[in-house]
Amino acid sequence: MEKNHTKVLVVDDDPALRQLLADYLNRHGYDTLLAPDGSDLETRIERYCPDLIVLDRMMPDGDGAEACRRLRQQGEDIPVILLTGRDETVDRVIGLEAGADDYLGKPFDPRELLARIEAVLRRKKGASAFIKGKPVEFGPFVFDPATRQLSRGSTPIKLTGGEVNLLEALVANPGKPLSRDRLLALARDDEEGERNDRAIDIAILRLRRAIEDDPKQPRWIQTVWGVGYRFSP
Incomplete structure (x- = not known):
């Protein structure tokens, strides 16, 4: 598929899942960047300027929701989709209140993640028009x-x-x-x-x-x- 030059940063400690998502998103025209944890998330954002982040909620080095909250407190408005191990209301609320744009419970079909990525990017485009x-x-x-x-x-x-x-x-x-x-x-x-x-x-x-x-x-x-x-x- 023709590249659309939209960069998606996938942050997850599961190497098999990272590679699966990279292969799938690349086939659908996205430039996919991979990271095993959120330890230097800000550095990766500054270096690669991703258009969207897929961020695991539970990682060995910390909570993805807290990482998302820090980004928002720093004024960073890159769309974030949180991956959660449990599809419970409290996890969804925590993620959304931390500033995530969407959430997806594991396990999931890569097609659903792709659909959510595209929906979030459309909303981002619409919000940009509103800001103008x-x-x-x-x-x-x-x-x-x-x-x-x-x-x-x-x-x-x-x-x-x-x-x-x-x-x-x-x-x-x-x-x-x-x-x-x-x-x-x-x-x-x-x-x-x-x-x-x-x-x-x-x-x-x-x-x-x-x-x-x-x-x-x-x-x-x-x-x-x-x-x-x-x-x-």
Whole structure:
């Protein structure tokens, strides 16, 4: 397959799995870099400039989730997919709250990892467009981050400041589950008073009533059980 020059760094202490993923991803056009542990993850990022990292959660030299958290604290926004040995809610929450973009429980089919890599890279591209201030279209709606206005066709939809903050946080992270704590931090509006988990849920309900055909079966703002919510364009 023709190379797309997208570099994926695979960090895992299992040499057989590393080679399997390298062979598979290379066949599908990716440039794959391999590392046995996360000891010098920052150095590898600086040297190779990967476009995405596949990072094992449990490694002999430390926790992949903590490594991901350090990257985010340093301002590094390279997409990270965590590989976890257990597909439990607590592991998923820990990984997502550490800043991972997605997770995949072991064992897994390489085809699923490929699909997740491609989905995360699409979301990254969409988020980059949002950061540049471009209007975001989904269905009949347009959200303009420059004016903070949501419209359906030519008709503006009235939202409170906190609801706009919440929508902005969701739309800027398409497809990425955001915990209530993360949404609380992103959507805080001092003019509306102190927010809590219940306030986030109420704001989500109001947004759904504004944009969903059936708020009980939402298309755009979906519940991620055990985590929070995500925007699914």
